[in-house]
Structure formats: C-alpha cells, structure tokens
Amino acid sequence: MRTESIISNVLAGLYVLVLVCGIFMTVYMAVRVRKSRRTMKDNLSRKISAGVSLVAADVVNMGKGLDLNRFSVNRCLNQLLCEEDDSQRFIELRRLISEMEKEDPFDELPDEVKPSLVRLSEISDASPLKSDHLLLIPVQKTLAAYVELKAEIGKGKTFARIMNALAIAGFIIGAWGSYLTLKSPDAKDIDTIVRRAVAAGVKIPSSPLATGGPGADIR
Secondary structure, X not given: OHHHHHHHHHHHHHHHHHHHHHHHHHHHHHHHHHHHHHHHHHHHHHHXXXXXXXXXXXXXXXXXXXXXXXXXXHHHHHHHHHHOOOHHHHHHHHHHHHHHHHHXXXXXXXXXXXXXXXXHHHHHHHOOOHHHHHOHHHHHHHHHHHHHHHHHHHHHHHHHHHHHHHHHHHHHHHHHXXXXXXXXXXXXXXXXXXXXXXXXXXXXXOXXXXXXXXXXXXX
C-alpha cells in the first residue's frame, strides 16, 4: 500500500510538472514573440533611416531570423507606417507594404518562386492580350498541388508523433494497471482475510466462572 501511494504521488507530481511547464512555455513564447516584433521594428526603422534599400524578400528573411511568420512581419510594417511622421520614411514603408501585399496571393507557395510569380503577374496584368492573363493559372495549380502534398506529408508526420505519444502513454497506463493487478490480493488472500475478520468478531471473552476467579464458588 505504501508503494502504491508513492507511485501515485510521483504520477501526480509529474502531471503538475507537465502542466506548469506547459503554462511556462506558453507565456515564454508570447513574451518572445512580442520581443521579436519590437526588435524587428527597431531593425527596420534603423535600416530605413540609414538609406538601406529593402525589398519584400529582405523583410521576410529578417523576420525568419527572429522566428517571425509573414503575418507578424506585415503587422510590424503596418505599425511602423502608423507611427511614422517623416514623409520619405513613410513612402519607403508604404512601398514595402505594397510589395508584401503583391505576394500575399502566393503566400502558401514556396518563397523562392514568389518574386517570379509576382513579376509574371505584373506582366500578365499589363498585357493587352486576354490569353496572357491566364498564364499563371497552370503554374499556380501545379505549385498549389505541390504545397498541398507537402502539407499532407507534414500532417502525416504530426499524426505519427501523436500516435507514438499515445502508444507510450498507453504502455505506461497498462504497466501501472498490471502492477496494481499483481499487487492486489487473490481469492486465497481474500478468504484468509475474511476468516480472520470473522474469527475476531465472534471471539467471546472468558468469564470469571469459567476461569475459577472470584465468584466461582457462588451457587
């Protein structure tokens, strides 16, 4: 019984530890994202002030260096645009935002093909021929199929990890159940315990008359 209590306390402690670690990681990631966004805004502001010519790909790569996704990068640019009062810096930020928005329709496609797709989109839009407007359709469909296949592979890997975790948890629970089964009393032990309990319950103390004590000679 003492061993079972110790193991139960250990499992409860592990559960609490996992819960605390989960809360800590959630708070840590939120603080880290806010810090990364602040750093991103400072870096963009400093580079624009220094006259560095940036393109959308540069901004995206800067965000990758800070573990920021495209949504976070766009948000940093929009916040800087909202806070900017200098006309030249405002125009530069608006240009970057415009370039980012041009790539938004191809957001799910690989980064290395986005500049080419944006350029093809500009050419097709400027062309007077209606057939040129359809140039991107087969390319986008093929790339979309590639991205979908890649996403399915990623989902399969994630599902495999989840199943492995569930298998490990099931093994631990099964082992714990087997341990409890082995430690639990069998039919023979239960019969012995019941007999002892019954014997202890019907036991009658010896009377003075039976033992020859005081009052034994009274007739």
